[in-house]
Amino acid sequence: MDASSSLADVAAIDPADVDGLVDHLPLGSRLFTTGSDRSAGKAESSPGRLDSFHHYLDRGGLHGSREHPRALEARSRYFKTSPLVVSTLREEQLARGAALLLGTDDVIRTVLRVNILIPGQELAVHTDVAQFDGLAPRVPEWLRVVMHWSGLFEEHRVRVINAIALGKACVGGDLLAWLDGPAEEPTIMPALPGRAVLFDSDSTFHGVTRVGPDFRSCTAAKVRTGHSLERVSRDEWELKDADQSILQTVAHDELRITIMWKARAPLPLVREPISLQQILERIRADLQTSHSLTPNQQAILADFARVCADAYVPLPVWKPRPFSS
Numbered sequence: 569m570d571a572s573s574s575l576a577d578v579a580a581i582d583p584a585d586v587d588g589l590v591d592h593l594p595l596g597s598r599l600f601t602t603g604s605d606r607s608a609g610k611a612e613s614s615p616g617r618l619d620s621f622h623h624y625l626d627r628g629g630l631h632g633s634r635e636h637p638r639a640l641e642a643r644s645r646y647f648k649t650s651p652l653v654v655s656t657l658r659e660e661q662l663a664r665g666a667a668l669l670l671g672t673d674d675v676i677r678t679v680l681r682v683n684i685l686i687p688g689q690e691l692a693v694h695t696d697v698a699q700f701d702g703l704a705p706r707v708p709e710w711l712r713v714v715m716h717w718s719g720l721f722e723e724h725r726v727r728v729i730n731a732i733a734l735g736k737a738c739v740g741g742d743l744l745a746w747l748d749g750p751a752e753e754p755t756i757m758p759a760l761p762g763r764a765v766l767f768d769s770d771s772t773f774h775g776v777t778r779v780g781p782d783f784r785s786c787t788a789a790k791v792r793t794g795h796s797l798e799r800v801s802r803d804e805w806e807l808k809d810a811d812q813s814i815l816q817t818v819a820h821d822e823l824r825i826t827i828m829w830k831a832r833a834p835l836p837l838v839r840e841p842i843s844l845q846q847i848l849e850r851i852r853a854d855l856q857t858s859h860s861l862t863p864n865q866q867a868i869l870a871d872f873a874r875v876c877a878d879a880y881v882p883l884p885v886w887k888p889r890p891f892s893s
Contacts, residue, residue, distance in 0.1 A: 581661055583761035586735030586827050588656045590682055591802075598796040598808075599647035599684055617694060619713040619877040620773075624692040630744070630777050631690070632888025639789035643778070644692040647684045647797040648828075655680055657827065665766040666729040666831040678728065679830040684797060685741060686807065687822050688785025691776035693744070693884060696769040699726040699832070702839040704847075711847065714876040716770060720850055724842060731829040733764035739780030740892050741824040746773040750884035758892075759824060773884045779824045783891040787816045848872075855879055 624644070625637040633640055659677065666675045685691065697709045698716035701724050707715075715721045732743065741759040746752065750773050757765055767774075782788075787807065794810030797818070805823065807816045859879045 581733050581762065581764045582658070583735050585657050586733050586761070586825070589652070589827055590735060590825055592656050593649070593682070593799060595799055595801065597649070598798045599649050599682070600796050601645045601791060601793055602648055617709055617713075618873045619710045619717075619881045620694045620883060621692060623883045624694070624775075627886070628888065629690060630693065630775055630886065630889055631891065635789065642789050642791040643689045645791050645793070645795075646689060646691060647686070649682045652680045652682070657829070659829070662731045662733075662764055662766070662829050663831065665731065665764070669729050669766060669768065670727055670831075670833045672833040674834055675729075675831040676834060677829065677831045679828060681828055683826050683828055685776065685779045685824040686785070686788055686791075686797065686816075686818050687739075687779050687782040688788025689791070689824075690778040691774075693773055693775035693886065695771065695773055696728075696730065698770040699728055700724040700842075701726050701835055702841045704841065704843045707844055707847065708873075710873050710877065714851065714880050715847060717880040717882065718851060718854065718876075720854055721842070721847070724839060726832050726835065727768065728770060728830050728832045729766055730769035731764045731766045731827075731831075733827050733829070734759055734761045735825055735827075736761050736821070738822070738824040740777055740783065741779045742777045742892055744775050744777065744886075746884050750882045754884070754886065764829070776824070777889060778891055779822075780891060781822065790815075851876060 621641075625640055628634060629640050629643065635643075657680070663675050663677075667673060695713060695716075697712050700712065700715065700721060703712075703724065716725060738759050743757040743759070743765060744754040745757065745765075745767060747755045747767070754773075791807075792810070795815070796808050798806045798808060800806050800817075803820050805818045805820060806814050807818060808814055855875070
């Protein structure tokens, strides 16, 4: 498939709208970490986002870190709200930008939530998990990414546009997006309030550079599944472990706070469902006929996720970046 993507800047978004959405969260609101402890287990038993995450760890993240993979993984485990139902956000500009990129006059918002990175965290380079109409339940994330990049299931794909907007400036936290494809240099978009960036995040590799001012925060390197970030006042948040013990108090002004807004075009008539077995059979057949697999790869079906990721997902290569102030 074509790895290129389009982008539109929506400069008219009001930073106060984003701040208002965050302020709408009552005191005591808790944001939980994403992901699982992927680097601690074997890929064969729990592939997770094997399509990109192990590549990210192998390269030492965006900054060429020599930290243990578990520490680097912790730094990429951001905090997020559940999808928000009540919105104080004025969405007209976002809807117009999404409609332009989707080539339609009508879009439907599918996701609205708040994402937060604390000082010392970054966002791993990845693409979002693609959406498909008529897909069987419980298809793993890595397989949905492979389905998209393989180009074998385009008749089922649902195109989604992602808008990312900041309410306030922060130290570091630049958005990197490989808009011209994974073989090219990424576009660097500083963390500036007052604009939303819209792009097809299922088809565009992207990540976020380390957030400061404490770029090497030891606490950020210890974030685990089950940890939470709780708002205790207008100016402060508390990072807590799974037992609700306070690990650190973080100033509101030090956080990288964004909204994530996603939209799609209306779905066509219901397509014939596609089962997990049909997906795997189609991919296996294509691997055998279109890709030069080693005998070892052909034999190790337990490593099917890694074989698929290596065959289909065109991972970008990046130069280690200095921390940005």
